[in-house]
Amino acid sequence: MLQTLTEMLKQGWIGRLTLVNLEARPEAAREEGIRSVPWTRIGPFDLAGVHGREELLEWVERVGSPDGMTEYFHILLKDGHLDQVLALVHRRPDTLAALLPIVANPEASINVRIGAGVVFEEFAGQPAMQALTDRFGALTRHDDPRVRADACHYLSLTGAPAARDYLERCRQDDDGTVREIAAESLVALTA
DSSP states (O other): OOOHHHHHHHTTTTSOOOOOOOOTTTHHHHHOOOSSSSSSEEEEEEEEOOOOOOHHHHHHHTTTTTTTTHHHHHHHHTOOHHHHHHHHHHHHHHGGGGGGGHTTTTTHHHHHHHHHHHHHTTTTSHHHHTTHHHHHHHTTOOOOOOHHHHHHHHHHOOOEEEHHHHHHHTTSSSSSHHHHHHHHHHHHHOO
16 A cells, blocks of 8 residues: 555655655544554545555545545445444534435435435534534435435424424325424424
8 A cells, every 4th residue: 555655656646655654653543533544534535444446446436526425424324334434524513414315315325315314413513513404404305215304304303493394295295104294393493
C-alpha cells in the first residue's frame, strides 16, 4: 500500500501523504481510533486493511463526488460499522443528508436501511435533522410505499413544524401502512 500511495502522490492523484509509524507513535492510533493496520484516510473516508490501486483511486474519485459519502455510508452499514457512521456524523452533522439516498432506495438491504434509521433517530430534533424536513417531505411522494412510510417516521424525528403538512397529506395515502405511520408520526410530532 505504501508503494501504491507513493505512486499516487507522484502522479498527482493525491496532494499529500502522511505516514505514521505506530510502533514509534502508538498514541496516534488511539487518537484516530485505529484498531488495525494498514489504515488509510482519503478525504473523509477511513479505510482499514489492504486496498489495491484501483480501489484507492475509486476512493479518491469519491472525495469529489456528490454520491461519495452515500457510498461510504452504505458500505459501512452493510459491513456492520454503524459506530463509524455515527462517529462521522457527530463530527460532521452535514453528512447526515448522505443517508437520504439509502432511505430512498427500496432495494437497499434491510440492515443498511435499519442502520440509516438508527442514525436518524440519534439526531432526532437536532438542527441537522430539522434541515432535512423538506427532503423527507419529498420522499413522501416516492413510488414505493416502504419509502413513503419511512419518510413519515423520519419526519416525526425532525421535530420541525413544517413536517406536519407532509404528514397530514400522507394520512390520505393509498397505502394503509403509510396512512397508519403518518397518523402515529403526527402524534409523535406534537408530543
